Amino acid sequence: MSDKPQVSARPEWFAIDANAPHLIGTRCEKSGTFHFPPEYTMSRAPGFADSELTEVALSTTGTLWSYTNAGYAPPEPYIAITDPFEPFAIAAVELADEQMVVLGQVVAGVNAEDLRVGMTMELTSEPLFEDDDAIHMIWKWKPAADQPQAAGADA
Amino acid sequence: MSSRETEVAVLGVGMTEWGKWGRPFVEYGVAAIREAIADAGIDYSDIQFVAGAATVRNGYPGYVAGATFAQAMGWTGLPISTSYAACASGTQAIDSARAHILSGMCDVALVVGADTTPKGFLAPSKGERGDDPDWLRFRLLGATNPTYFGLYARRRMDLYGATEADFAQVKVKNSKMGALNPRARYKKEFTEADVMNSPVVADPLRLLQICATSDGGAAMVLCSKDYAEKKGITNAVKVRGISTTTPTFPNQIIEMPNFATDSAAGVALVGPSFRDSIATAAYVEADLGPDDMDLAEVYDLSSALELDWYENLGLCKEGEAEKMLRDGDTSMGGRIPVNASGGLGAFGEAVPAQAIAQVCELTWQLRGQAGDRQVEGAKAGVTVNQGLFGHGSSVVCVR
The missing domain is CATH 3.40.47.10 (Thiolase/Chalcone synthase)
Structure with a gap:
């Protein structure tokens, strides 16, 4: 990797703090619901229009809801980081505390056949693309080192 | 009403x-x-x-x-x-x-x-459009429409034991019916081997399981x-129920083009899920139920997604769609033929036309004008469809 600075590809949604990359959401204080991407105007929980919305770091672990891959290069505005294109996996992970499913690419080297509904997944960060000035980092999911017994059996 | x-x-x-x-x-x-x-x-x-x-x-x-x-x-x-x-x-x-x-x-x-x-692939409008979630999902995730279809399909496999052969059989069934429809784009009958030999687009879905753009x-x-x-x-065919329903908070299914579902922390969903609610609203308006339907035209963006709709339409219980398919219930001559037109698998997506096309098919079927793909004695039918950003769509017709 080059020695260019690393920046978040979407700083409004994703912080790449050196030790703790995390997604940025907002919590509706009265209902207790969460929003990702962060919502600052008004809570989307019906009846809580007057509730305060607080910016929060979302959980960085969750349970794999489902997964797939991109077998072909996605069209623009996707920017392929490898040439030729290499398929990558995509995960939908349910954050336990927030009870919401968040999409993300899966780290390089982990393929769809390595995944199973119910696995524990962790948030991390990898390059999305590189331009003249910086390496643009995006959140990615990876299987956690510790997995529940028989992941998927009762997901 | x-x-x-x-x-x-x-x-x-x-x-x-x-x-x-x-x-x-x-x-x-x-x-x-x-x-x-x-x-x-x-x-x-x-x-x-x-x-x-x-x-x-x-x-x-x-x-x-x-x-x-x-x-x-x-x-x-x-x-x-x-x-x-x-x-x-x-x-x-x-x-x-x-x-x-x-x-x-x-x-x-x-x-x-x-x-x-x-x-x-269908892709978003051009330009740097960082405030448009449809643009952002391509830029930040490389998430195409088939990405979402793949997620639903893998979940069926891991939860309900669906197999790649089941998904292929949906294509086989629909191509058989599409071959009988002079308006279909694809009039070729595909075999399971044809489907399984086509390349993977969005695991586990292959090219022949994902609808084209037409x-x-x-x-x-x-x-x-x-x-x-x-x-x-x-004795005209009547449109008796129409649903243009939207989700109820919190919508817990990841939908195109979103990055996340709603959160269920704090507010629990009361009533049916969004996809269950779509046809239900049309049934209620029509004062009819799934047991009254003689055929269904469903939105098979992928062959696997057709199975989800069997359950969302109330044709069977959750997790039983594969059994319905394997038993031939949704084939021509079965209990309730699904996509007698050939469906999107035989037509491909022509976005503004396709929900209208579904109702055209119901009309021909209920009039007895569907030729070789006629569902015998059809008196009532239902369509279901869903648009980006939370647009439900269902129509019940009777004669």
């Missing part, structure tokens, strides 16, 4: 053959309109309202579809509407026409949708029941 107050008559239907010709979409729409008007036995001068379903991929004329078609047919000063609800646009146009008829603002309305699609047009002439009777038509 009682079902009686929701009924309008289908006076005529028209549809082009679907394909990939690259002609201006207006041509397809005009061809469908002319067929629908001829089928209705009226003249264009009898039309009092035009409801167009819009497409966003054909520039300015697409955005204002109602006027575009009114101009193409020769301006007659008609009032119009234009609906955009992505894949559900056609149902909103039907609903717009029905509202004008039921409120007494007109007696006869034309509904039309047509599209010319680009090759390959050119095509569909149109309907709707009228009040009084108008139909004055024309001496006593």
